Amino acid sequence: MADSAVWQWMQTIYRNDTWVYEVFAVVLVTVFANALVRLALTRLTSRLAQRTQTYWDDALIGAAHRPLAWLVWVLGLSVAAGLAEPHAVSEVFQYVPPLRVLAVIVLISWFLVGFIDRAARALLASRPGADPTTTMAVSRLLRVSVLVTAALVALQSLGFSISGVLAFGGVGGIAVGFAAKDLLANFFGGVMIHLDRPFGVGDWVRSPDRDIEGVVEEIGWRLTTIRTFDKRPLYVPNSAFTTISVENPSRMSHRRIRETIGLRYDDIDVVPALLDDVRAMLIAHPDIDDSQILMVNFDTFGESSLQFFVYCFTHTTNWVEFHRVKQVVLVEIMAIIALHGARVAQPTRRLQLDPAAPATLDDHTPTTAC
Numbered sequence: 001m002a003d004s005a006v007w008q009w010m011q012t013i014y015r016n017d018t019w020v021y022e023v024f025a026v027v028l029v030t031v032f033a034n035a036l037v038r039l040a041l042t043r044l045t046s047r048l049a050q051r052t053q054t055y056w057d058d059a060l061i062g063a064a065h066r067p068l069a070w071l072v073w074v075l076g077l078s079v080a081a082g083l084a085e086p087h088a089v090s091e092v093f094q095y096v097p098p099l100r101v102l103a104v105i106v107l108i109s110w111f112l113v114g115f116i117d118r119a120a121r122a123l124l125a126s127r128p129g130a131d132p133t134t135t136m137a138v139s140r141l142l143r144v145s146v147l148v149t150a151a152l153v154a155l156q157s158l159g160f161s162i163s164g165v166l167a168f169g170g171v172g173g174i175a176v177g178f179a180a181k182d183l184l185a186n187f188f189g190g191v192m193i194h195l196d197r198p199f200g201v202g203d204w205v206r207s208p209d210r211d212i213e214g215v216v217e218e219i220g221w222r223l224t225t226i227r228t229f230d231k232r233p234l235y236v237p238n239s240a241f242t243t244i245s246v247e248n249p250s251r252m253s254h255r256r257i258r259e260t261i262g263l264r265y266d267d268i269d270v271v272p273a274l275l276d277d278v279r280a281m282l283i284a285h286p287d288i289d290d291s292q293i294l295m296v297n298f299d300t301f302g303e304s305s306l307q308f309f310v311y312c313f314t315h316t317t318n319w320v321e322f323h324r325v326k327q328v329v330l331v332e333i334m335a336i337i338a339l340h341g342a343r344v345a346q347p348t349r350r351l352q353l354d355p356a357a358p359a360t361l362d363d364h365t366p367t368t369a370c
Contacts, residue, residue, distance in 0.1 A: 030076025037072055038065075059122050063114035067107040074103045101157045109150035116142045132201050137194035137219075182239070186222040189238030193219055198241070203250040210244055212236060254289055254313035255322040257329060262305025267342035271298060274340045275308055278333055282312050285332075287325040289313050305345030 078100040120139035124132055199205045199216055205226065206213035214228040224241070226234040263271065279296040282288050292313040299307045310333065314325050337344060 027076065027080055030072060030080075033076065034069055034072045038069055059115055059118035062118050063111050067111040067114070071104070071107050074100060074107065098158060102154055105150055105154050105157065109146055112146045113143050116146070140221075182237075183222065185239040185242075186237045189240070189242050190219065190221045190224075193224070193238060193241060198246055199248050199250075203248055206247050206249065207244050208247065210240070212244075212246075250317075252317050254292060254315065255317055257288075257310060257312050257314065257326050259330065260299065260307055260309045261333065261337075262302055262307045262345040263337070263342050264345045265304075265306060267340075268306060270340040270342050271306060271308070274336060274342060277336045277340070278310065281332055281336065282310070282329070285329065287314055287316065288329070289315050302345075304348045 078096055116139055120135050124135055193199075201216050201219060203216050204214070205216055212226065212234065214226040214234055216224065217227050217233070218225040220238075222238060223235045224238055226236060228234050263274075267274075275296050275298060279294070282294055282296065283290045288294070289312075293311065294313075295309070295311040297308060299309045301307075310329075312329075314322055316322055316325060334344070
């Protein structure tokens with residue numbers, strides 16, 4: 001009799017509280033599913049992704065690792081909340097469906113933003129020739145697009161009218177445009193830099209219009225950071241680059257040697273042969289590009305020298321290497337001048353005295369050695 005009463009009591013509890021066991025089962029399955037998803041993604045990362053040469057699978061699996069694990073929890077807990085809602089007297093459960101939709105939108109946005117960022121970094125690492133400025137600019141633009149779209153979809157899912165939001169944004173955009181015209185000018189200046197690509201990160205730039213010269217460290221949407229050669233950071237608004245000329249010496253194909261050298265008037269007889277030897281030396285020099293303009297010519301009769309000029313281009317564009325090559329060239333020119341018995345002229349002045357002038361000088365008149 002007692003056993004029958006206990007059994008009926010247990011059946012009554014089971015019939016009344018069966019949803020508790022169902023919720024527990026759903027939570028338990030969610031825990032195992034989360035562990036299984038993490039394990040599967042870890043195996044994919046360690047085995048499949050490393051065996052392939054492409055970087056897309058690495059970015060895809062790496063970006064999906066944490067959002068997908070959280071998605072399992074969101075779906076599992078929402079199912080558990082749906083089972084518990086009919087048996088619980090609380091208004092909290094009515095917020096579960098919109099919160100689930102909002103969480104899914106956030107997780108999808110998290111995955112897309114992570115995938116875009118990882119893909120951009122992997123692209124730069126796997127392709128040395130890729131332009132980092134353009135790659136990062138496109139990456140930022142795509143991430144902003146994803147976030148804006150996610151915000152609009154989230155507002156729509158919460159019951160807000162997207163058309164009203166867009167209309168308000170259009171009217172408000174006009175007011176913001178007048179109030180922040182400098183900010184917008186800098187933004188569109190940054191857009192033009194990314195589109196036209198007059199320079200990139202790591203380039204040496206200078207402006208003949210303003211005192212701007214250094215190495216570009218970062219190109220932002222409002223400012224461009226340039227590290228000057230005395231190691232000071234220079235922050236230039238992007239709008240400035242739409243009104244000034246910018247030189248990019250980093251993209252030069254050659255560097256130019258242009259020097260004028262003076263010889264003594266006493267060496268006028270050896271000038272033709274000397275110039276031929278200097279020209280032959282430059283043509284045979286391994287660091288001089290003889291396919292470019294190469295000139296060694298007598299130029300002018302100076303006040304105290306016979307001046308000839310050397311005009312040629314080096315293969316290297318590196319600043320330090322260029323000066324090493326230039327030094328070697330100038331030293332070899334000096335050796336050729338000495339080989340011909342000539343000398344580099346020094347500023348001199350000759351004073352011719354009138355024979356009819358008195359030969360004696362006043363004791364107090366200073367004398368000058370000529």
